[in-house]
Amino acid sequence: MSHCKRISVVVLGSEDHLKKALITVIVGKELPLLPKTNVLKKTDIYENDIYEVKCPSDTACDDLKKVFAANHDPDMSLLVVKEGFSPDKVWQQVENLHRITGKPTEKFIVVLPFGCKESDRYPFKCYTMDHLFSELTHLAQDRHLMPTNVRKRITDQHASSTPTSPSPMMEGFTDSRKRLKRNPSGTEVNLVLLGMTGTGKSASGNTILGEKRFTSKASSKPVTTECQQAETVINGRRVRIIDTSDIFYDERKSSSGEHVRKVKELCQSGPCVYLLVIHVSRFTDGERDILEKLGKVFGSKVREQTVILFTRGKDLEQGGMSFEDFLHRCQPDLKKIVEKCGGRCVLFENSDSGPDQVEKLMEIVDRMLK
Known part of the structure; x- marks a missing residue:
């Protein structure tokens, strides 16, 4: 396996279960939760061989500033939104992240709920889940982080993980996971x-x-x-x-x-x-x-x-x-x-x-x- 730097991802949003769902799919394993809740435990990082994911609190300015400091600039910053979201309110979230972190608004990618389509009418940058996982895979391949044997291991991990708290958003993650990982051959x-x-x-x-x-x-x-x-x-x-x-x-x-x-x-x-x-x-x-x-x-x-x-x-x-x-x-x-x-x-x-x-x-x- 190459020793290239892993893909760094920051997951943001007000819906904790949706952030958990996305992180679960990216790293391919269940995440630690606080007892008797569906809330993510505070942890420095969620990771596998390819991706390292951080999930700071959107309301903790110090945490956000630390994650987005110049020497901790992530490869992808994802803002997860729920079904029926208000574009105006999401844009306010993006602008707030810009003010806190000093990063340009286009650095924050809004992950659209399942069934939504990308549109240039939104004031913010957005990806469908298929587009997101395509970009994540391309980043890993460009860094030579996804040889065939590693890709197969990730496939097995994803196939065995069944994230809890299903939702319309969750269905979209599951669909994208299947499309991305079902065939580990990697043939172009x-x-x-x-x-x-x-x-x-x-x-x-x-x-x-x-x-x-x-x-x-x-x-x-x-x-x-x-x-x-x-x-x-x-x-x-x-x-x-x-x-x-x-x-x-x-x-x-x-x-x-x-x-x-x-x-x-x-x-x-x-x-x-x-x-x-x-x-x-x-x-x-x-x-x-x-x-x-x-x-x-x-x-x-x-x-x-x-x-x-x-x-x-x-x-x-x-x-x-x-x-x-x-x-x-x-x-x-x-x-x-x-x-x-x-x-x-x-x-x-x-x-x-x-x-x-x-x-x-x-x-x-x-x-x-x-």
């Missing part, structure tokens, strides 16, 4: 979104990420004009989503080669899975030979690395048709594409960002990487 994968304009590539990328990172809107012309990327962690695997422009769009043929080179460059690290995005209610003439087009660009084996990602799942629901019926009754040319890709396909509804559809996609990806 690149998911490349490909397809025609208007099929929902960027929206699908946002669904996989669990947050809006790519610009997505209805348009007859490409909205994504440059190759973009964003990362997350799903099932313990670092996942890089690569959103592409329509490389077959006639008006952009002159720049498609540049986009392809960028995609190949990004895919040099880690295995690559292509997600061919197709609108479930609109199969066009330009898509009939799309696998052949992709083969010319990415090589003849591209179909072996491709999953068909159908979008607009609600269109089938409104038509009273199951996904299985759709695949059985779809146009012959579309059916051939599915067959050439080994029947690997998944249905997305990007207006519903529930985890099940992403889980189904990642199950397919997992099988492809084995």
Whole structure:
């Protein structure tokens, strides 16, 4: 194990049981409590091989000043808030922490309750729990604190810990813990979104990420004009989503080669899975030979690395048709594409960002990487 400095985290907030829940998930073990209460014992630090967590009292100015002194500057400062929080009151908390510690307000990250989405409308910096655990993992990996054997040990610790006092916030921690630690392989994968304009590539990328990172809107012309990327962690695997422009769009043929080179460059690290995005209610003439087009660009084996990602799942629901019926009754040319890709396909509804559809996609990806 590397002797790099562990990740230092400060957990703040007025709800003691929520702070306890978060710390429990980070360090992977139950925390000492005062007898017959659910209150954390005063302790210098909660720790494991990777993280060291401090939980000073929000009202003890001296404790806060000490923790945030120049020589004790933490890697992450987290303010835990409860479900139904008031953004104005949370902002007052952040400003109060700024006044006491002298640290900029952006140094304090508000951990949103389960089900909340990040928004630039909040005056404070905030993370969803998936985003938080992704960032914590990235920090540990960047410091070489999470080799495979250590990651497996942390997985076992988290799997065996069952924090008390369940709450909506607690459910979110549990969900994030499962997604972060369930698969200890640590394999990286690149998911490349490909397809025609208007099929929902960027929206699908946002669904996989669990947050809006790519610009997505209805348009007859490409909205994504440059190759973009964003990362997350799903099932313990670092996942890089690569959103592409329509490389077959006639008006952009002159720049498609540049986009392809960028995609190949990004895919040099880690295995690559292509997600061919197709609108479930609109199969066009330009898509009939799309696998052949992709083969010319990415090589003849591209179909072996491709999953068909159908979008607009609600269109089938409104038509009273199951996904299985759709695949059985779809146009012959579309059916051939599915067959050439080994029947690997998944249905997305990007207006519903529930985890099940992403889980189904990642199950397919997992099988492809084995």
